[in-house]
Amino acid sequence: MRTKHIVMSAVAGVALAFGATAGTAAADSGEAGTPGxxxxxxxxxxxxxxxxxxxxxxITCEGGKVYVRGYVKDTALDGKCARVKAKNMNSSTTKRKSACGFGEARKFDFNLGKGKGAKVYLTVT
Known part of the structure; x- marks a missing residue:
C-alpha cells in the first residue's frame, strides 16, 4: 500500500503560518493533533x-454508496483506545470502530450510504 502523508492540525497551523500549504488529502477534524x-x-x-x-x-463507491473498509490497531500500553471515525461527505452518516488494549486490531466495513466520498479520522483516547 502507498502511504498517505497526513498533516496534524497543529503542524498544519505552523506550516500555514510560514506560507506552506497542506495537501488536499488532509482534513482537519477540529480536534488538535487528529489526522484525517x-x-x-x-x-x-x-x-x-x-x-x-x-x-x-x-474509500470506495459501489452502486452510488460510499464504503470505508480497513482496520484499526492499538499500538501502545497506555490504557487508551485507537479509534477510527468515518463520515459521509454528503450527509451526517457517521460510523466508528475502536481497538482497545495493546496489540488489538479490529476490522471495519462501513456502509455510509449514498455519496461520493468520506472524511476518515484516527484518534487515540
Whole structure:
C-alpha cells in the first residue's frame, strides 16, 4: 500500500503560518493533533499512524454508496483506545470502530450510504 502523508492540525497551523500549504488529502477534524483523510471515490491505500494507534483503510463507491473498509490497531500500553471515525461527505452518516488494549486490531466495513466520498479520522483516547 502507498502511504498517505497526513498533516496534524497543529503542524498544519505552523506550516500555514510560514506560507506552506497542506495537501488536499488532509482534513482537519477540529480536534488538535487528529489526522484525517478527506477522500473521494476511489481513495485506496490510506495508512495513518499516530502515537498509540495505527489504521489502514480504503474509500470506495459501489452502486452510488460510499464504503470505508480497513482496520484499526492499538499500538501502545497506555490504557487508551485507537479509534477510527468515518463520515459521509454528503450527509451526517457517521460510523466508528475502536481497538482497545495493546496489540488489538479490529476490522471495519462501513456502509455510509449514498455519496461520493468520506472524511476518515484516527484518534487515540
Amino acid at each position: 483523510v478527506l477522500g473521494a471515490c476511489p481513495d485506496t491505500g490510506n495508512e495513518v499512524r499516530v502515537r498509540g494507534g495505527y489504521a489502514e483503510w480504503d
